[in-house]
Amino acid sequence: MEKNGKKEFKTRIGINSGDIIVGNIGTDLRLSYTIIGDEVNLASRLESLNKTYGTKIIVSQNTVDQLPDDFALRVLDYAIVKGKTLPVTIYELVAEKGDIAAIELELLKTFNKSIELYKEKRWDEAIELLEDLLIERPTDNSIRIFIKTLYSF
Known part of the structure; x- marks a missing residue:
């Protein structure tokens, strides 16, 4: 879809909160600055779910619990994502409440x-x-x- 003669930039974002490991990981021969952990994996899975739901930003319950009441959210589903055995409540971040x-x-x-x-x-x-x-x-x-x-x- 084009707007003002320019193609629309489309992106999908998955947001999750929790404990992670970040930093230089590896050996002297191969060192990589990276981020790892279960919470990172969930964020990645949420990003992928945007395609299924036709959304742009999906947020986990972990993140919603830490957000101020400034955002309009829509519960999307209770999804079982790869690597999890229990369903995860997922939300679409719609907008800041003043912008909707x-x-x-x-x-x-x-x-x-x-x-x-x-x-x-x-x-x-x-x-x-x-x-x-x-x-x-x-x-x-x-x-x-x-x-x-x-x-x-």
Whole structure:
């Protein structure tokens, strides 16, 4: 997609927080400055999930727990990522709260309401909300994925 004659720069970001090891790692013959650890691996997996969900920035629960209330977030899923046995709650970082349009904020609230209905096992109500939301946002792959998950219940 082009804007003002320039191609759009697309990137995907995965953000996770936790303990890591960073620095020069290796031997005298081969030394590399790198970052390693389980938390790094999770961030990498989150980055990859953006392609599936059609998002740009996915954030882990570890990071959300440390964020101030300045950001609009959308729960995307409870995903099992490679290397983990338990599901990880993942969020889309939508915007800073002051930078989000009122209509987007309402759509975000509706999506998050469907998550609450899902947790309460009120799947039909969640599906109804999401199908209405899909009319407003027909290209939102996250909504489609969540509807598919709900139909499996």
